[in-house]
Amino acid sequence: MDGQSGAGAAILRAAELLRRAERVAVSTGAGMSAEAGIATFRDRDGLWSKFNPEELATPQAFARQPQRVWEWYRARRAQLATVEPHAGHRVLARWERRFHSLDLITQNVDGLHARAGSSRVIELHGRLDVALCVSCARRVCGLDDLGADPHCECGARLRPGVVWFGESLPAGAWDVAQDAAQRCEVLLVIGTSGVVQPAASLAQIACAHGARVIEINPQPTPISSLAEVRLAGTCAGLLGALDAALGDRP
Numbered sequence: 001m002d003g004q005s006g007a008g009a010a011i012l013r014a015a016e017l018l019r020r021a022e023r024v025a026v027s028t029g030a031g032m033s034a035e036a037g038i039a040t041f042r043d044r045d046g047l048w049s050k051f052n053p054e055e056l057a058t059p060q061a062f063a064r065q066p067q068r069v070w071e072w073y074r075a076r077r078a079q080l081a082t083v084e085p086h087a088g089h090r091v092l093a094r095w096e097r098r099f100h101s102l103d104l105i106t107q108n109v110d111g112l113h114a115r116a117g118s119s120r121v122i123e124l125h126g127r128l129d130v131a132l133c134v135s136c137a138r139r140v141c142g143l144d145d146l147g148a149d150p151h152c153e154c155g156a157r158l159r160p161g162v163v164w165f166g167e168s169l170p171a172g173a174w175d176v177a178q179d180a181a182q183r184c185e186v187l188l189v190i191g192t193s194g195v196v197q198p199a200a201s202l203a204q205i206a207c208a209h210g211a212r213v214i215e216i217n218p219q220p221t222p223i224s225s226l227a228e229v230r231l232a233g234t235c236a237g238l239l240g241a242l243d244a245a246l247g248d249r250p
């Protein structure tokens, strides 16, 4: 099979799996936002190629050098004000109405799924547009520039509202995500390198409960071996092609 017909056949097979499914789960990573202009973490030009995650995305790093950590998050928050969800985000938002049940789980902290219209997003790693007080329960939402070392009205320091390495996921989010992976008939995994746990284990959980896995990623990943169908390419176009192949669902 040449590349084109191979890709076309894979899209038709993926569409067939989705067409037969009542319960669909989708799990997205940084690759979902790459075509919106947000750098991934582990690609060649990714965020981690310029910064060491241990230096910036851990509670210890924040305790040691809060201004340095805020400098990195301020830049990422500022970028969010300049990007838009892409067509692939909008396909997933539309699919909430196409499938009997669609659970959208994301590792991304950019809020683009919500901005594209997805009404129920399970955000495993928090949100860049939220800051939390390290002492009281105050949450500061929005993308305003909070300054180099923002503090809460109570006087304590504010921290980025994301989950750092070594921190547990938001209470409930992981339980809801696990439950979605256990109940789904098809899990569509988009744009994740399958490195960060526990998010990367959703594919194993889904497989162990009999779900079929479809992966969208230009590169193979540790999840590829679990995928019944691998769509090797970028997600904005492939989600559009999948949506077209699904046609107008009866």
Ligand code: BV8
Binding pocket: 028, 029, 030, 031, 032, 034, 035, 040, 041, 042, 043, 046, 057, 107, 108, 109, 125, 162, 163, 164, 165, 166, 167, 168, 169, 190, 191, 192, 193, 194, 195, 196, 197, 198, 216, 217, 218, 219, 221, 233, 234, 235, 236
């Ligand atoms: C936890 C928020 C329990 C912050 C992030 C040893 C010691 C301590 C912990 C661990 C350990 N070993 C393992 C762990 C657990 C650790 C972990 O997994 N470490 C890894 C590095 C081995 N996990 C944790 O600590 C988690 N918590 O386990 O709690 C616990 C409690 C206490 C102590 C221990 C355990 C918390 C993890 C959350 C970390 N926070 N982000 C921030 O954003 O600044 S992780 C960060 O990576 C992002 O959230 C990101 O989403 C996530 C995963 O990366 P990906 O999304 O996969 O992105 P990546 O760049 O890697 O890949 C992009 C992919 O897209 C590529 O495959 C590429 O080919 C593809 N792509 C590119 N373009 C496109 C595309 N695909 C489609 N279309 C395109 N156009």
Ligand code: ZN
Binding pocket: 133, 134, 135, 136, 137, 138, 152, 153, 154, 155, 156
């Ligand atoms: Zn406070």
